[in-house]
Amino acid sequence: MAKRLEQGSLRELLGKEVRRRRTEAGLTQQQLGNIIHVVDSRIAQIETATGAKVTYDLCAALDAALGTGGLLSELYEHLRKETLPDWVRRFLDLQARARVIHEFSQIIPGLVQTEAYVRALFESGRVYANGDLEEKLAFRLGRQEILKAPNPPWLWIVLDESALYREVGGPEVMNEQLARLLELGEHPRVDVQVLPFNSRELAAIGSNLSLVTLPNGEKVAYTEGILAGLIFEDLEDVTRFTVIYDRLRANALPPAESAALIRKVMEERYSCPPSDLI
Structure with a gap:
């Protein structure tokens, strides 16, 4: 070995x-x-x-x-x-090989974040020294290359509505970021749904959840908190997380209604006329 x-x-x-x-x-x-x-x-x-x-x-x-x-x-x-911690390397390797990716997040997920949004997140609280910030920024954006591949994975995002209102980096940054969501929602392999505030499906509130389906059909679940993440490969665990995700998706707005809500938030909160969205 x-x-x-x-x-x-x-x-x-x-x-x-x-x-x-x-x-x-x-x-x-x-x-x-x-x-x-x-x-x-x-x-x-x-x-x-x-x-x-x-x-x-x-x-x-x-x-x-x-x-x-x-x-x-x-x-x-x-x-x-x-x-990188072992759990980060392991998950990123799985994500890079995935044929299908399901995400539930209470901020904009890393795979679809704009550079300005990522920078604002990393600068918040001065978590990283200046040199580290640039490296981590390049690394985060580099992960998005999998969506530009000739045969990219299918990506399904369920986004908690709070992510639309949680202002990261200011109105211009949020305007650009929400426009990115709308643009990606037009991609044939990307679906974006918003879980509204009035949803009673609260099983995943308080954490982010990812499900990846590998080329051989195997599924892996990943949950992430502030300082650490956990990977679940046991069939019973993955099945439980899959059910949770399916319930979130079922309670979320359909893609067209989600896009309309995103446009509404951009117009009312981030001063973006509808004609300038995408």
């Missing part, structure tokens, strides 16, 4: 590769720093796997300066994945 590299060894491997390539190119740390516009001490930190962690942009700049053909950027991607 292949041994999985630990985070520390990946970082050290990247540093050793930078040192080797720099030496082969006949560059000092200061000269390389001048090329990519960082101080020489930063190059020293990278090569010794100390100090602030590397970023994708920094690795891309080193690739260009050292002619590595993208090797350092590829190493960075592996390093970034190793820093």
Whole structure:
């Protein structure tokens, strides 16, 4: 069985590769720093796997300066994945392979968030340092590439009505985000439904729920809270979550009525004339 590299060894491997390539190119740390516009001490930190962690942009700049053909950027991607909790990596792998994705969320789900909406979420409460924010922003948006594939998964979103009114990033950000929902709702493989405030189906209120159906027909359920998520693969558990989701969907407004409600909220709350929606 292949041994999985630990985070520390990946970082050290990247540093050793930078040192080797720099030496082969006949560059000092200061000269390389001048090329990519960082101080020489930063190059020293990278090569010794100390100090602030590397970023994708920094690795891309080193690739260009050292002619590595993208090797350092590829190493960075592996390093970034190793820093994610196991449950996050596991769920994202399942989601990337899914043929059908069902989502219930009380905020706009990550797969359909706009860049401005994501940024506002991450900046809220200053949860991340500035460097981390840009990396996490790129990672979140990168997950949406599965919807642009030639044969994308079927995506069904049940969105709690509160998500339309919970203002993230200001009126302009919400205007753009709700317009994105309407645009995606026109896609043949995407359905968006809103669970109205007057619904009495409350089983999933307080958490987000995802169901993914894999190419072999297997289903997996995933619930997420503030700091952690849980993956359920046992048939009995998945069946229970499937029933909960089906009840949410049955109590939600149909797609056409949901789109009309989204338009109404945009017009009344976020100052968007109906003719400018999509």
